[in-house]
Amino acid sequence: MSRESVTVLGLGQMGSALAAAFLAAGHPTTVWNRTPAKADDLVADGARRAGTVADAVAASELVVVCVLDYGVVRELLEPLAGGLAGRTLVNVTSGSPEQAREMARWAAGQGARYLDGGIMTTPPGVGDTASMFLYSGSTEALEAHRATLAVLGDPIDLGEDPGIASLYDAGLLGMMWSVFGGWLHATALVGADGVAAGAFAPVALRWLSTVGLFVERYAGQIDAGRYPGDDATIDVQLATVDHLLHAGALRGVDGRLPELHRELMAKAVADGHGGDSYARLIEAFRPTR
Template identity: 75%
Template structure:
């Protein structure tokens, strides 16, 4: 069965690269691997991977060449010398970086006749191979369509369009959202935990609450795109009063209030500008400034 599947190469065998190669192997794809420290290839070779001794050998082995290394300069250092071997192949760069770096890499690839997709892996290594997790892709839509069945073994392939920088841009934005959610949850868990509520018990309700929050986000997204922020659900004025209760509860329990104080500062800025009757979505203008 494996001979009927697309041959792939994975360059870079850190925790994430090894997880990518393992997912390809589990799905029956002939998989060639390369890493600067060759000993990292051992466990994958034991599972059926082929170890390439050089980057050139690795580049020539796969119809689809996936690279996942430390950063974009490392990508270029590895691939610049083997551009000839990559010509006519599809390079999938799953290395983390900036949108500007991704666009430059796409331009370099195009100049050498190399198909290019830039990607963002929206999970940790243990989540690779689970279709519930997203892998973001940006670049030539035809390339993604042609290789979707192969790339789908890593996670759900999400097409962000032709601009190669969008996967990195979305990745940065989504990670920022994650850290903000983690921060709010940890603050709330510390607050409720001060009165003896177990984190697991509070989190069960927090996860349910986030479903409602996601509905607010969908509503506010329409307002942001329209540039209009009607306060027909809850105004900033009302939320300024509400966050005061949070701050008082935290102070009484010795919980650090810097995070809600930041939110309050953003709200007060909007109120001072005459927007207290608008929805919370208006706060986006503070970030834009």
């Protein structure tokens, strides 16, 4: 069965991983990079090296761009004039929702369908069906090329607003850093008493699955704007975080991260919300009206 041809512009670590995944799945793949030598390994595996951006874009209906930033995307594509007409542009370059929306308007003006993407994995995870690839923009384009894009990872359709994939990407990265920070603090705490990180990690991972259940429950409370304290109230958790801070202080562990949590909880309790669920703390992050 013939496979759809694909063009990949940009061959950094991520762009190279994308092109390699397309090749491995049997898709004729054209590649371009400002430094041509970066394409050597891919060409050895069967990719076609394009001499110019225009040549690369002309080779495929589906054009995937993975470069440094949106400025570079425009620098590469603006000289093509009408060369994008009838093509689908999938931009997985990191940027802001505002940049994504502006890029979508520009692409539409060139007669191209546009998808903005967020890659929720590192290069080694490209090609794994468990890896999420977030897309927003032309739902029609995503459905037309879903089978091809699925070789990179699970394609998640976030709707027609092209800025939503970038917005999710930013939020999910913030969540990742918070989880990493909490795990590293906990690992330092137990490590102070001689517990190896490898011994603690399986228990921590099992606990995260329970935390995930709270996320599902609290999402409904946030959408409803009601925070019933029918599981664990903020005032109880405020007392508990003091135990964490005390244990950390005795072991010389930096307490700035749990101190932030304590500050948020204490403010909620002082404002009369001690009997609410932890989901109430979203109000501390929302912009003031």
